[in-house]
Amino acid sequence: MAVEVVYRSSRDLERLFMDKAEADRHDKMLELAEALAATLQKVSPELTERQADDIGIFMARHRELFAKAFKNNPEVLAELPESIETGT
Amino acid sequence: MAVEVVYRSSRDLERLFMDKAEADRHDKMLELAEALAATLQKVSPELTERQADDIGIFMARHRELFAKAFKNNPEVLAELPESIETGT
Incomplete structure (x- = not known):
């Protein structure tokens, strides 16, 4: 037995991460x-x-693509998956 | 009487512009x-x-703000007006 450090976003107490950077990405996505x-x-x-x-989470998960679409390139939205996925 | 040039987006035949750049902005927003x-x-x-x-038009009208929000700054969304406006 040993004590170990895990990380989580205060916006989602259920989800634990071994890696702080990943927890941070999850927190930023939820924000x-x-x-x-x-x-x-x-x-x-x-x-x-x-x-x-649902829409907020979908868009936040694909934030880079939406950033491009809003900047100058709406066509990139065609690259999105067809439906909401529960994975990251 | 005289003939004059007006511009419109093929996505919105109702709206006529005297200025080509404005018609182009309107077309890009609608796209x-x-x-x-x-x-x-x-x-x-x-x-x-x-x-x-309605949501698509609202977001497209505020594309610069959404581009920032998706890039790295969700707080800018607090600057948005409270409701859908019909003006440009």
Whole structure:
């Protein structure tokens, strides 16, 4: 038996990481997802919280692609997978 | 009477511009909005077409802000107006 260090984001207590950098990436992803979900619900109040959260997480998981799309290249969105995935 | 040149985006035949650069900006905004709406409907199939279009247009109108948010700065989303506006 031994004590070991694990890391987690305060936004998602369930998910533990052995690697601090990975925990940090997960936290940053969730931070963006939350900000997006809040924005989406303001823009379209009839969205359910679940819909806003799902879309926020999907976009945050593909943030590099969306960053390019918003910058100058909407066509990159065609590269996205067809549906929400639960993996990272 | 005289003949004059006006410009429009083939994506929005109603809206005429005296300035070609403005018509081009409008076309680019609509191109991004369409790509976003299509993506949103794939991610969240229960979204209505109207919801997907509204969100796509809102995001495309604020593309610089979303580009920053996706790049590294989610806090900028707090600067967005509270609701969808019909102006440019």
